[in-house]
Every structure is written in structure tokens, then in C-alpha cells.
Amino acid sequence: MSQPAAPCVRGRAAVIAPHVPFVDQIAARWLAQAGHDAQACGNGLILLPSRRAARALTEAFVRQVDGRPILLPRIAPIAGLDEAALALSGRNALDLPPAVDPVRRLATLTLLVMQAGRAFGDVQGVDQAWPLARALVDLMDEAEWAECDLHDRLPHAAEGDFAQHWHLTVQFLSIITQVWPAWLAEQGVMNPVARQTALLHAQAQRWLEAPPPAGYPIWAAGFSDAVPSTIAMLRAVLSLPDGLLVLPGVDMDCADTVWCTLPPDHPQAGTAHMLGELGLERDCMEQWGDLPRGCVASSPIPRASLLARALLPAHALAGWRDPEAPVMADGLSVLRSTDQQEEAAAIAMVLRQVLEQPGRRAALVTPDRALAGRVATELVRWGVIADDSAGESLLTIPQTAFLRLIIQAVDGGLSPVALLSVIKHPLAACGLAPGNCRASARQLERLLLRGPAPPPGIAGLRGALARAAEDPHGALADAPDAPEEITAFINRLETALGPLLALPRASLVPVSTLLAALIETAQALAATDTTDGAERLWAGEEGNALGQHMSAMLAWCDVLPEARLGALDGLLASSLAGMTVQGRRAVRGREGTAVHPRVFIWGLLEARLQTADTIVLGGLVETVWPPATDPGPWMSRPMRTRVGLPSPEWAIGQAAHDFVACACAAPRVVLSMAARRQGAPTVPARWLVRLNAYLAGHGHVLPQHPALRWLDSLDRPPGGLVQPATPPRPCPAVSLRPRSLSVTEIETWMRDPYAIYARRILRLNRLADLEELADAADYGQIVHAALDRWFRAHPTGWPADGEAQMQAVFADVLRAAELRPALAAWWAPRLERIAIWCAATEQARCTAGGPRTVLTELGGRMQLEDLPGGPFTLRGRADRIDRHDDGTLSLFDYKTGTLPTRRSVLEGWQSQLVLEAAMIESGGFPPPVAGTVAELVYWRLTGGHVPALVLDVARGAELTDLIASCRAGLRDLVAGYDNPDQPYLSHPYPGEEPRFADYAHLARVAEWSAAREENGG
Incomplete structure (x- = not known):
């Protein structure tokens, strides 16, 4: 941003060389100017750019005096000025209106956004308008830091050849140029940034008018760029008799012609701009390049x-060809990872390796909070809790997750997944002991919530309970964490959720009412039998911070228009975005574990002026570090220039300065980047590309850090001998092996014997999925039920209007299934096509085949004798048997899924129908069914474009041989498993695995099958 020429300032300024630890040099020089007098040292003020830098300087003073008692000077961050510090704030500061509460500001702006949106024909809810209000706040803050008058300039920003939507945007922004200033004046408050800049100007003016007495030194240290209000403060410091400005890492060797024309994205651009505003020349600055006592070079x-x-x-790249150009990259290395997770794991190993060296400190510097979180998680693997300066996002703490899950559960009608997410949350207790609540939740899940979802609400749970069978595997009543009786637990849930359940889900409700009901519900759910819910919910630094935010939301959101319950989740997420808390939740959860004193994770702001023994610069890819050059949602680049806002490239320049400063802040620096982020390829940071190109031009290259090799061998067993999992081979005693199976289980026994072992011997039953959708099995039940009803009503003849009647039967069965309307509408035309096809097919069979009697859903059994383990019983139920007048029988099987192939039936892999025929011929069915089976037929009934397919398996002698072979094969199968050494293998025949393997996870099929494929067998 262009500024009017500043008058030349005469004052004392110094620059500390990049290789000198900045805060240690400041501490040493301050002690020297105080004559190392413990009392005189406390006389004066040191201004720093951040609180983290102030903390680092305090620690540097302690190091310099070796822990001896000393009076420290006042060390203050420049943004920490307020009325309480009268020595800094100035006399006029007390006359300033108070700053508006942040939540109140956002709530009011949200209301204004919604009102403006309606004027433009864009109706939005509070959850959608809140982020727009936050974007307006960001724009106002940016303009106020830059001291840009939006009121005068913004209305003219889109004049000229601009697209129409920019004109509409400027009209929308009248919220902050007209409406908002009037509201601030009416309420007697100020924007926080406007107040902060006013305080800085007031302090600067006071120092100019009434400077501190001689002998009271005031230093401003560590600034690399400055907004106008900070420049005013620095100018005032330079005007003081004992004022001193100390800057880090000014490039003293850059040619003046280059220095005066630095682009805004250059690392030194901000410093050059600041020095220009202050009227300082580089050659007039002192150079502090000597190392303080007891310190070593930071790089x-x-x-x-x-x-x-x-x-x-770019215009100065001719300097690359200088034969005297520096090419020494000692201590620099690069870490090129495949993806974000590998990058995080490798960085964690770099940091962990530093801890092997006593007294050494390691730090990760990155603007990528996702990467920082991953690295912190990886470090926990070794019991290392990193000191993360950014804290924890309020959006990710358990209390926030609990509140949002409650909203989603109630808004979703207590759907199974949403309800279980609430009552299985660690904070949920419902007035019980936490263990009893968890046991009750598991019982509720097992009895009511597995399988198709019950109807919405508490009434739906009670209806499902009335239909549920008693749980045969319930917990013992005297167990330590026994579940509560399920009806009582449902009543308890209804009481706890009552405040939110009482609100209409689809109607508009005041936001303050929604928030109050949410808090009351959350506290009721969090209460235990011994502890109040509020005490649990708002405990600790995280809970306290969230509680304060919720109190502010309750206090100020009454101005918002009414909203639906579902909008509360988005509103809560939007209002907490960007808010952090310096908590120690992870530490409290680890007995005897504390934050490690030698491992740090810093953001770019926190890393300024800091040093360590090893620093990893993580996330060095475009759009991360440096950030994307986004002009923002409100103005284009030309509009920002016209208004007077800084170019987005200034942020690139500051990020570049941070990169250079951090790269010079440690003897060993690792430059890390991931080749892919979120599955997409990345572009390396421009500084990394520049550095590689420069070194390559001089025949050098950055070495690869060995962390990836360490990571590759981290989880390998000693000697590199990987022992893959082997398929299970259980051999239970013959007395435990089943002596009766159904015809469908025989196919499972052949394809996956382990499934029979798990189900019939271990007695493990597969749990139904949560919110299980009606699938092909339900569709098949409807088709079977309709055909069974029809043939029971018409076992011999065919009515004249058979097609219409059969369609009516299918429709009645579909209605009786009580499916959700959308699914019923999807299946109805398919069932109609099946009915039409069946009617036509049956009419043709009646005409061509002569009289017959149709028998449906008949059960039978066949017993095999003279087996090593004793008699074996085969059970089965035939879908349909046609008994003809000549004594022959036709056996049918209905399929709504995949039709078996004739080959698989003849080879015995799908022998259900053949085994039923063997049972018939052995007299295993009731007396009406007797004779010779002459026909085996599969009907595949889908109701699609081709309504049905028919597979006629075999007839005559071929069928006779097939039945005999199948009976012999069954006897051999049973006899084989009567051998105690015969194991129940999992998927023993590759290519013949079952379509649905309920026990594949138990058998670890994915592990050993992968190993088998790798070994080629």
C-alpha cells in the first residue's frame, strides 16, 4: 500500500545478524547498558511484536544471568496495550469507548447480513449468514489495521468497467460503511482493532509530547513489518533520547537499486517498507553481529x-552468476514425503531423534494446523507431548463434539447412528454411572437399533421395543457395569432430551431458546449419579472456554431471527471457527506425563525470534506455505488497490520472511514437503524451488534427510523377517461339530467351512448393520410371500382373471411390508412386472403340462446313517413343488438375486435344489410329496427390463445321476469332517469364495489372502 513520504527520523537503530540468537542478544545488550546492575536492569521498557516473543525474551534474561535474582524490565507485546497500563496507554485512552464484544458484533452483523440478503432476494439462515458476518469482520479488521477509510473509498471501488456482481457486492458492503458505524455510535462501542490502533497512536503521541525522563530506556525489538499504527509507535520510540529500534535479519548486502524495488512477495519487502516509512537508511544502523556470552551461533x-x-x-537474478556467490548449505536438508501422513510420521521421527541428545531442543514450524496435529499425534507414540503454541481448536474438543452430536441426533429424529453417537460419548451418563450408561447404550443398540431403523423419536424406540425379542445375551444384573432395564433407560433418555424434543423440529424458534434448550439437554445427559452435568461439561480449560462462549451466545444472539433446530449445528460450528484454547486435556489423560520441555510446535507468528537446535519447516507447498494469494470474497485486486487495502502479495512476503528467519534459527534445518495433499499432487513452495535451482546451477544439491529410511524400518520386525498371518485351521472335537445343517448351510460348508465353525460351534452371530436399508433379502421375502399366498389359494387350477388377481396379491403383500414410501414406490412396478410374467408363465404351464398340484414352502429332512460321528440330519424348505398326475415332481427355487450357473449346480457348488430333490426321493417330505423328481428349475425374478430368467438344470437320467452324486458327495463331506484332524478352513478354494462372507474379518482373510497372492499361491 502506498503511503505519503515520511519525514526523516533521527534515532538509534540496530540490526542483529541472522546467525545471532535474537532474544539472547537483546538480553545481553540490555544487561550491558544497565552495567549488569540487578536493580538498574529493571528500569525501562522493551516492546516486542508478540506475547510469545515476550516470553522468549524473559527466558533469555534468565539464561544470561544464570538464574541469579534480577529485576527485569517491563517486557510487553505491542498489541497488549490497554487502559490498565497507564504508562503505555496515554491520557486520552480512557476517553475511548469500550470495544464491542466479539460475539455481539458477529451476532448483530449476522442479523444485518440476513436483512441485506432479503433485500437482494437471497434468503439465508443464521448458520449460513454467520460465516458471511465473520468475513465482514475480517474485512473491517484488515482495513482498520491498514487505516483505510472504507466509508469514503468503498462506494467508488466498482466504478468503471467492473462486472455487475461487483456493483452488487459494493451495495451489500454498505453494511460496514453506513449501517455498522451508525450502530457502533448508537451503542457507544468501537471495533476492537479500531480501538487498538487508537491506543497505539495515543501512546505514540504521548511519547512525542511528554517523553520519559532521561535514563529510562525504551527499546522496540523484533519487528519485520508494521501497520501504520505500529510505525507511529516505532517512530515515537526513535524520537526518545533513550529509544532504540532493534530489527532482525535485515539484508545489509542487498544492493540499493534492488532494495528500493523489492516486490511485495520478497522476504525483505516488509522490512524495506517499514524502514522507508521510518526514514531509516541501512548504512546508518548499528550491526550487532557478536555472539552473547555463553551463546553459540543459531546457524x-x-x-x-x-x-x-x-x-x-527476478530483475536481480544476474547475481546468481557471481563466482563468489555463497553455496554452502551446511545443516540444511530436505524431506520429500509421499503424502501428509508420511510427512507427519517422518517429522515426528526427526523431532524424536533430537531428544536422544541431552539438552537439545527441536521444533516444528508450520502454518498447517492439520500437519501440526498429525505430528503431535505421532509423537505420542513415544510418550512425547509437544508444546503446541497454537493450542487446541474449540471445534475439536470433546465438549463441542458432544453438543453438536446432540443437535444432530434430535434433528435427525433419534436415528440409530446419531443417537448412539450421543449416548456412547465419554461425556454421556444420563444420570447413571458412566459404565452403566455405556452398558445400557450397548443393550439398546443390540435390541432395537441394529437392522432397519425404527420410526423416528422416542415413540419409535418404544414401538421397536414392543416388537423386539428378549435379548438372550444380556448382561448379568449384578455385573459392575450392568445395563439399566431398557424401558427405564428409554424413559431416562426422554427426560434428558426433553428440552430439545419439546421444540418443533420443522418450525422456527428463537435462537436463544434453541441454545438454552441445548445447554439444558447437554447438562442433563452429562450428569452422573454423583456429579452434576454442568460440572462435567464445563470443566477444565477447554470446558471453561466453551462455557464462556456459550454464555456470550446466549447473551447476544437474542437479536437473531428465529431458526430451525437443524441450523443450530452450523451456527455453533461457524461461531467457534478459528477459536482456540491453551488446554492440557491430552496431558491430564496420561498419568505422570507432562508437556515435553524440549519439543515445540510453532505457527509462523509464534516462531518469530525463536531458536532451537533442530527446526523442521513443514508444509512447504504452494497454497500452504506460502498461502494462496486470495484477494478475498468482497473485492477484486483492482478494487483493493483503489480502496487502499494491502496487496495479497504482502502476506506472501511476510511468509517468505518467516521462512528465511526460521531457516536461520537453528544449526540443523529440515525443509519438508509432501508430494500429495488430500489425494492431489502438490507444487513445492517457490522458495524451495528457487533454492534447489540456485544450488543446482553451482553444482550442489540439498541432501535428503534419512528420516524416510528410519520410517521405512520403524515397524519392521528384527532381521526384516515379516511373518504374514496364516489362515486359521480350527479343529474342534468331533462331539462339538454340528450334526444337523440346512441345505443352504451345506453350500456355505463347502465354500467357507470356517463360517460354519464360527456360527455353529463358536455360536457367533453377525450383528445387523445400523440403519440397515431394505435390500435384496427383503425384496426376496416379498416375492416369496406373494407367490406362496397365490399358490395356496390356487394350488390346481388357473382363474380366468389370474393376471389381475396375481397383481393384486403382490400389491397387498407390498403394502403389508410397511416399507418407507420411496422404497415401496421403487419396488411396486417391478413387482407388477413379476406378477404379469408369472401369470403368463403359469398359464402356459397349465396348458402344456396337464393337471398338477402346487405345494409351497414345505419343510423336510433327510438323515444319513452309518457315519463315523453318528447320524447326520439335513434340513430344508422347498420354495415350490409341483406334483403331476403321473407321479413325477417338479422342484422350483425362486431367486431375486444372482442366478446360479448350470456348471456350478452340476459341480455341486450350488446344490440346494439338488439336495432338496434327494430329500424328496428319500421320503424326507410330508406324504403329499412322494415320487420321482423329473425337473429342477430356478426362477430369477427381478422385475427389471427383463422381468425374469429361467434355468432348467437337468432332466431324466442326467438328473438321476446328479441327485445320486450329490447325495454321495454330502455323505463324503460329513464323513470328512467326522475326522478330528479335519480343520474348518476359511475360503479354501480360491475362485469359489462365498458372495457374502460374514466371518471374513474374524478369519483375517484380508491379511493372509494378500500374503498368499504375494507368494503366488
Whole structure:
């Protein structure tokens, strides 16, 4: 942003070389100017750019005096000025209106956004308008830091050749140029940033008018760029008799012609701009390049020159050809990972390796909070809790997750997944002991919530309970964490959820009412038998911070228009976005574990002026570090220039300065990037590309850090001998092996014997999925039920209007199934086509085949004698048997899924129908069914474009041989498993695995089958 020329300022300024630890040099120089007098040292003020820098300087003073008692000077971050610090705030500061509460500001702006949206014909809910209000706040803050008058300039920003939508945007922004200033004046408050800049100007003016007495030093240290209000403060410091400005890492070797024309994305652009505003020349600044007592260089001396030369602006790249150009990259290495997770794991190993060296400190510097979180998680693997300066997002703490899950559960009608997410949350207790609540939740899940979802609400749970069978595997009543009786637990849930359940889900309700009901419900759900819910919910730093935010929301959101319950989730997420808390939740959960004193995770702001022994610069890819050059949602680049807002490239320049400063802040620096982020390829950061190109031009290359090799061998067993999982081979005693199976289980026995072992011997039954949708099995039940009803009503003849009657039967069965309307509408035309096909087919069979009697859903059994383990019983139920007048029988099987192939039936892999025929011929069915089976037929009934397919398996002698072979094969199968050494293998025949393997996870099929494929067998 262009500024009017500033008058030349005469004052004392110094620059600390990049290889000198900045805060240690400041502490040493301050002690020297105080004559190392413990009392005189406390006289004065040191201004720093951040609280983290102030903390680092305090620690540096302690190091410099070796822990001896000393009076420290006042060390203050420049943004920490307020009325309480009268020495800084100035006399006029007390006359300033108070700053508006942040939540109140956002709530009011949300209302204004919604009103403006309606004027433009864009109706939005509070959850959609809140993020727009936050974007308006960001725009106002940016303009107020830059001291840009939006009131005068913004209305003219889109004048001229701009697209129509920019004109509409400017009209919308009248919220902050007209409506909002009037509201602030009416309420007697100020924007926080406007108030902060006013305080800084007031302090600067006071120092100019009434400077501190001689002998009271005031230093401003560590600034690399500055907004106008900060520049006013620095100018005032320079005007003081004992004022001193100390800057980090100014490039003193850059040619003046280059220095005066640095582009905004250059690392030194911000510093050059600031010095220009202050009227300071580089050659007039003192150079503090000596190392303080007891300190070592933070980096090799040539490294700063190397980075400065590599990052020269485009118009100065001729300097790369200088034969004296620095090329020493000692201590620099690069870490190129495949993806984000590998990058995080490798960085964690780099940090962990530093801890092997006593007293050494390691830090990760990154603007990527996702990467920081991954690295922190990886470090926990070794019991290392990193000191993360950014804290924890309020959006991710358990209390926030609990509140949002409650909203989603009630808004979703207590659907199974949403309800279980609430009552299985660690904070949920419902007035019981937490263990009893968890046991009750599991019982509720097992009895009512597995399988198709019950109807919505508490009434739906009670209806499902009335239809549920008693749980045969319930917990013992005297167990330590026994479940509550299920009806009582449902009543308890209804009481706890009552405040939210009482609100209409589809109607508009005041936001404050929604928030109050949410808090009351959450506290009731969090209460235990001994502890109040509020005490649990709002405990600790995280709970306290969330509680304060919720109190502010309750206090100020009464101005918002009414909203539906479902909008509360989005409103809560939007209002907490960007809010963090410096909590120690992870530490409290680990007995005897504390934050490690030598491992740090810093953001770019926190990393400024800090040093360590090893620093990893993580996330060095475009759009992360540096960030994307986004002008924002409100104005294009030309509009920002016209208004007077800084160019987005200034943020790139500050990120570049942070990169160079951090790269010179440690003897060993690892430059890390991932080749892919969220599955998409990345572009390496421009500074990394520049550095590689510069070194390559001089015949050098950055070495690869060995962390990826460490990571590759981390989880390998000693000696590199990987022992893959082997298929299970259970051999239970013959007395435990089943002596009766159904015809469908025989196919399972052949394809996956382990499933029979798990179901019939271990007695493990597969749990139905949560919110299980009606699938092909339900569709098949409807088709079977309709055909059974029809043939029971018409076992011999065919009515004249058979087609219409059969369609009516299918429709009646579909209605009786009580499916949700959408699914019923999807299946109805398919069932109609099946009915039409069946009617036509049956009419043709009646005409061609002569008289016959149709018998449906008949059960039978066949017993095999003279087996090693004793008699074996085969059970089965035939879908349909046609008994003809000549004594022959036709056997039918209905399929709504995949039709078996004739080959698989003849080879015995799908022998259900053949085994039923063997049972018939052995007299295993009731007396009406007797004789010779002459026909085996499969009907595949889908109701699709081709309504049905028919597979006629075999007839005559071929069928006779098939039945005999199948009976013999069954006897051999049973006899084989009567051998105690015969194991129940999992998927023993590759290519013949079952379509649905309920026990594949138990058998670890994915592990050993992968190993078998790798070994080629």
C-alpha cells in the first residue's frame, strides 16, 4: 500500500545478524547498558511484536544471568496495550469507548447480513449468514489495521468497467460503511482493532509530547513489518533520547537499486517498507553481529547469504552468476514425503531423534494446523507431548463434539447412528454411572437399533421395543457395569432430551431458546449419579472456554431471527471457527506425563525470534506455505488497490520472511514437503524451488534427510523377517461339530467351512448393520410371500382373471411390508412386472403340462446313517413343488438375486435344489410329496427390463445321476469332517469364495489372502 513520504527520523537503530540468537542478544545488550546492575536492569521498557516473543525474551534474561535474582524490565507485546497500563496507554485512552464484544458484533452483523440478503432476494439462515458476518469482520479488521477509510473509498471501488456482481457486492458492503458505524455510535462501542490502533497512536503521541525522563530506556525489538499504527509507535520510540529500534535479519548486502524495488512477495519487502516509512537508511544502523556470552551461533554464518542470494527478485537474478556467490548449505536438508501422513510420521521421527541428545531442543514450524496435529499425534507414540503454541481448536474438543452430536441426533429424529453417537460419548451418563450408561447404550443398540431403523423419536424406540425379542445375551444384573432395564433407560433418555424434543423440529424458534434448550439437554445427559452435568461439561480449560462462549451466545444472539433446530449445528460450528484454547486435556489423560520441555510446535507468528537446535519447516507447498494469494470474497485486486487495502502479495512476503528467519534459527534445518495433499499432487513452495535451482546451477544439491529410511524400518520386525498371518485351521472335537445343517448351510460348508465353525460351534452371530436399508433379502421375502399366498389359494387350477388377481396379491403383500414410501414406490412396478410374467408363465404351464398340484414352502429332512460321528440330519424348505398326475415332481427355487450357473449346480457348488430333490426321493417330505423328481428349475425374478430368467438344470437320467452324486458327495463331506484332524478352513478354494462372507474379518482373510497372492499361491 502506498503511503505519503515520511519525514526523516533521527534515532538509534540496530540490526542483529541472522546467525545471532535474537532474544539472547537483546538480553545481553540490555544487561550491558544497565552495567549488569540487578536493580538498574529493571528500569525501562522493551516492546516486542508478540506475547510469545515476550516470553522468549524473559527466558533469555534468565539464561544470561544464570538464574541469579534480577529485576527485569517491563517486557510487553505491542498489541497488549490497554487502559490498565497507564504508562503505555496515554491520557486520552480512557476517553475511548469500550470495544464491542466479539460475539455481539458477529451476532448483530449476522442479523444485518440476513436483512441485506432479503433485500437482494437471497434468503439465508443464521448458520449460513454467520460465516458471511465473520468475513465482514475480517474485512473491517484488515482495513482498520491498514487505516483505510472504507466509508469514503468503498462506494467508488466498482466504478468503471467492473462486472455487475461487483456493483452488487459494493451495495451489500454498505453494511460496514453506513449501517455498522451508525450502530457502533448508537451503542457507544468501537471495533476492537479500531480501538487498538487508537491506543497505539495515543501512546505514540504521548511519547512525542511528554517523553520519559532521561535514563529510562525504551527499546522496540523484533519487528519485520508494521501497520501504520505500529510505525507511529516505532517512530515515537526513535524520537526518545533513550529509544532504540532493534530489527532482525535485515539484508545489509542487498544492493540499493534492488532494495528500493523489492516486490511485495520478497522476504525483505516488509522490512524495506517499514524502514522507508521510518526514514531509516541501512548504512546508518548499528550491526550487532557478536555472539552473547555463553551463546553459540543459531546457524552457520553463510546460510543467510545463501538464502538471500537464492531468493533475489527476478530483475536481480544476474547475481546468481557471481563466482563468489555463497553455496554452502551446511545443516540444511530436505524431506520429500509421499503424502501428509508420511510427512507427519517422518517429522515426528526427526523431532524424536533430537531428544536422544541431552539438552537439545527441536521444533516444528508450520502454518498447517492439520500437519501440526498429525505430528503431535505421532509423537505420542513415544510418550512425547509437544508444546503446541497454537493450542487446541474449540471445534475439536470433546465438549463441542458432544453438543453438536446432540443437535444432530434430535434433528435427525433419534436415528440409530446419531443417537448412539450421543449416548456412547465419554461425556454421556444420563444420570447413571458412566459404565452403566455405556452398558445400557450397548443393550439398546443390540435390541432395537441394529437392522432397519425404527420410526423416528422416542415413540419409535418404544414401538421397536414392543416388537423386539428378549435379548438372550444380556448382561448379568449384578455385573459392575450392568445395563439399566431398557424401558427405564428409554424413559431416562426422554427426560434428558426433553428440552430439545419439546421444540418443533420443522418450525422456527428463537435462537436463544434453541441454545438454552441445548445447554439444558447437554447438562442433563452429562450428569452422573454423583456429579452434576454442568460440572462435567464445563470443566477444565477447554470446558471453561466453551462455557464462556456459550454464555456470550446466549447473551447476544437474542437479536437473531428465529431458526430451525437443524441450523443450530452450523451456527455453533461457524461461531467457534478459528477459536482456540491453551488446554492440557491430552496431558491430564496420561498419568505422570507432562508437556515435553524440549519439543515445540510453532505457527509462523509464534516462531518469530525463536531458536532451537533442530527446526523442521513443514508444509512447504504452494497454497500452504506460502498461502494462496486470495484477494478475498468482497473485492477484486483492482478494487483493493483503489480502496487502499494491502496487496495479497504482502502476506506472501511476510511468509517468505518467516521462512528465511526460521531457516536461520537453528544449526540443523529440515525443509519438508509432501508430494500429495488430500489425494492431489502438490507444487513445492517457490522458495524451495528457487533454492534447489540456485544450488543446482553451482553444482550442489540439498541432501535428503534419512528420516524416510528410519520410517521405512520403524515397524519392521528384527532381521526384516515379516511373518504374514496364516489362515486359521480350527479343529474342534468331533462331539462339538454340528450334526444337523440346512441345505443352504451345506453350500456355505463347502465354500467357507470356517463360517460354519464360527456360527455353529463358536455360536457367533453377525450383528445387523445400523440403519440397515431394505435390500435384496427383503425384496426376496416379498416375492416369496406373494407367490406362496397365490399358490395356496390356487394350488390346481388357473382363474380366468389370474393376471389381475396375481397383481393384486403382490400389491397387498407390498403394502403389508410397511416399507418407507420411496422404497415401496421403487419396488411396486417391478413387482407388477413379476406378477404379469408369472401369470403368463403359469398359464402356459397349465396348458402344456396337464393337471398338477402346487405345494409351497414345505419343510423336510433327510438323515444319513452309518457315519463315523453318528447320524447326520439335513434340513430344508422347498420354495415350490409341483406334483403331476403321473407321479413325477417338479422342484422350483425362486431367486431375486444372482442366478446360479448350470456348471456350478452340476459341480455341486450350488446344490440346494439338488439336495432338496434327494430329500424328496428319500421320503424326507410330508406324504403329499412322494415320487420321482423329473425337473429342477430356478426362477430369477427381478422385475427389471427383463422381468425374469429361467434355468432348467437337468432332466431324466442326467438328473438321476446328479441327485445320486450329490447325495454321495454330502455323505463324503460329513464323513470328512467326522475326522478330528479335519480343520474348518476359511475360503479354501480360491475362485469359489462365498458372495457374502460374514466371518471374513474374524478369519483375517484380508491379511493372509494378500500374503498368499504375494507368494503366488
